[in-house]
Amino acid sequence: MHTSNKIFDDLSKLMTNAMGIAQGAKTEAETAMKGWIDRWMAERNFVTREEFDAVRAMAVKAREENEALKARIAALEAAAAARPAAPRRSSKSGPKAPKA
Numbered sequence: 001m002h003t004s005n006k007i008f009d010d011l012s013k014l015m016t017n018a019m020g021i022a023q024g025a026k027t028e029a030e031t032a033m034k035g036w037i038d039r040w041m042a043e044r045n046f047v048t049r050e051e052f053d054a055v056r057a058m059a060v061k062a063r064e065e066n067e068a069l070k071a072r073i074a075a076l077e078a079a080a081a082a083r084p085a086a087p088r089r090s091s092k093s094g095p096k097a098p099k100a
Contacts, residue, residue, distance in 0.1 A: 047055075
């Protein structure tokens, strides 16, 4: 953009340069802040998203296995309750009946 007034041309160039400097400062500030946050989080021993997701998947699998085991135990207990109880033998040696 070229006008006949040199003052407006110079002012336009100055504003364009100022915007470029402001954009560069913004980018530099964002980079510095991100680096500071990354260091701060690393010092706090926070877990990464990948680690969190891995542990979460393990917990879900453990819950599913627990539910399957509960169902299996319930089925075994029901089957045991349905069978007639067999007389138990005592492993202790007590008085023996005389042989005839």
